[in-house]
Every structure is written in structure tokens, then in C-alpha cells.
Amino acid sequence: MATRIKYCGITRLEDAEHAVSLDAWAVGLILWPGSGRYCRPADAAAIGAALHRRAEVAGVFVNAHLDHVVARAEEIGLTLVQLHGDEGPSFCTEVARRTGAKVIKVARVRNRADVVALRAFRTDYHLLDAYVAGRPGGTGETFAWDLVNVHRRDRPVILSGGLTPDNVGDAIAAAHPYAVDVASGVERAPGIKDHARMDAFSAAVRAADAREQQGAAA
Numbered sequence: 259m260a261t262r263i264k265y266c267g268i269t270r271l272e273d274a275e276h277a278v279s280l281d282a283w284a285v286g287l288i289l290w291p292g293s294g295r296y297c298r299p300a301d302a303a304a305i306g307a308a309l310h311r312r313a314e315v316a317g318v319f320v321n322a323h324l325d326h327v328v329a330r331a332e333e334i335g336l337t338l339v340q341l342h343g344d345e346g347p348s349f350c351t352e353v354a355r356r357t358g359a360k361v362i363k364v365a366r367v368r369n370r371a372d373v374v375a376l377r378a379f380r381t382d383y384h385l386l387d388a389y390v391a392g393r394p395g396g397t398g399e400t401f402a403w404d405l406v407n408v409h410r411r412d413r414p415v416i417l418s419g420g421l422t423p424d425n426v427g428d429a430i431a432a433a434h435p436y437a438v439d440v441a442s443g444v445e446r447a448p449g450i451k452d453h454a455r456m457d458a459f460s461a462a463v464r465a466a467d468a469r470e471q472q473g474a475a476a
């Protein structure tokens with residue numbers, strides 16, 4: 259199965275369009291105002307409208323109020339809601355019920371227990387990111403990818419945290435995720451994507467998939 263790609267931290271329509279041209283599974287918009295990749299409401303709505311039915315559109319929230327998540331999901335046409343803070347299981351369930359979007363619950367992983375703790379979240383996807391104290395995400399830091407294998411794989415796993423064109427092949431070989439998610443590893447400044455690095459990331463994922471298939475056939 260091909261590894262899906264989510265390009266996250268998009269703020270410009272041209273970067274979203276480039277992601278679609280690379281067959282991206284999803285484009286992520288950071289809707290947490292504390293980020294240098296914050297996507298302003300008008301830009302988010304324009305990207306959401308342009309990508310309608312062409313790719314998944316994820317909104318990334320950190321400890322936002324439920325009504326705020328619901329309102330933004332509707333304005334932008336989010337098909338995925340990524341909860342990257344301390345949101346609990348019932349909050350995630352309410353987001354799914356009220357938005358109709360699929361929910362990605364994030365764990366910032368230090369150890370096995372952080373992966374096991376995700377079992378309480380019956381969301382559509384689980385995303386595993388690096389843990390950096392005081393920074394919810396977009397850190398450019400990796401974590402020990404073999405910890406992904408603590409996950410039961412009872413739902414699709416998205417791997418993120420410091421992925422780049424240079425390391426994503428090793429990450430896929432170690433963790434076999436459903437999807438990979440990249441923000442800082444393909445940009446030239448926060449929120450400004452480097453299209454050559456996006457191309458290289460996509461090519462590295464395809465090459466890793468081809469190696470996996472060859473290994474399975476041998």
C-alpha cells in the first residue's frame with residue numbers, strides 16, 4: 259500500500275496546489291495562532307474551497323474551544339480535524355459528531371506509555387509526533403521511530419516529527435505508517451514551502467514504498 263503524504267503548515271494557495279500536484283493525501287492548515295505557520299482565516303477559507311474534493315483538508319488545533327473548532331471546520335470545509343494539544347477522548351468524540359470531519363488525535367511521544375495512552379482515543383487516525391517541552395508541534399525534531407510499533411494498528415497511524423526528504427525513507431522502513439506528515443522539513447521559512455523539497459520528499463516516499471514492495475516480493 260502506498261504511504262500517503264500530508265503536507266502541513268501550508269499558508270499559501272500555490273503551496274497547497276503544489277501538494278495536490280504531487281498527489282498529496284492531505285494538506286494541513288495550522289489554526290493555532292501561536293504558530294509561525296498560522297493560516298489566517300481568509301487564506302484558510304480560500305485553500306479549503308480550492309481543494310474541495312481534491313485532497314483532504316486538515317485543520318490543526320491546540321486546546322481550542324469546541325465551538326471554535328466547529329465554526330472553523332464549517333468555514334473552511336475541513337475534512338480532517340487534527341487535535342494537537344491536551345484534548346481528551348470525549349472532546350474528540352464531540353468534534354467528530356459536531357463537524358462530521360474525521361479526527362486525528364496526536365500523541366507527542368517520549369516513551370512507550372505515550373503510545374499506549376492513545377488507546378483511549380477512538381478517533382479515525384492516530385498521529386505520532388516528537389515531544390519537545392513547551393512546543394506543541396512543528397518542532398523539526400524526530401523521535402525513536404521503533405516506538406510506533408508499540409501501536410496496535412487498530413486504526414491508521416500517521417508518523418510525523420522532523421521528517422525530511424533525507425530521513426523519510428528510513429522512517430517508513432522502521433515504522434510502516436499509513437501516512438507521513440511533514441511541516442518544517444519542506445519549507446524555506448515557517449509557512450513558506452520549498453517546492454523542490456516537496457518534490458524530493460514525495461520522491462523519497464515513493465522510493466521507500468518501492469523498496470518495501472521489492473522486499474515483500476523477494
Ligand SMILES: O=C(O)c1ccccc1N[C@@H]1O[C@H](COP(=O)(O)O)[C@@H](O)[C@H]1O
Binds near residue numbers: 267294318395418
Ligand atoms: O507546525 C506547527 O507550527 C505546529 C504548531 C502546533 C501544533 C502542530 C504543528 N505542526 C505539526 O507538527 C508536526 C511535525 O512538524 P515538523 O515536520 O516536525 O515540523 C506535524 O504533524 C504538523 O502537523
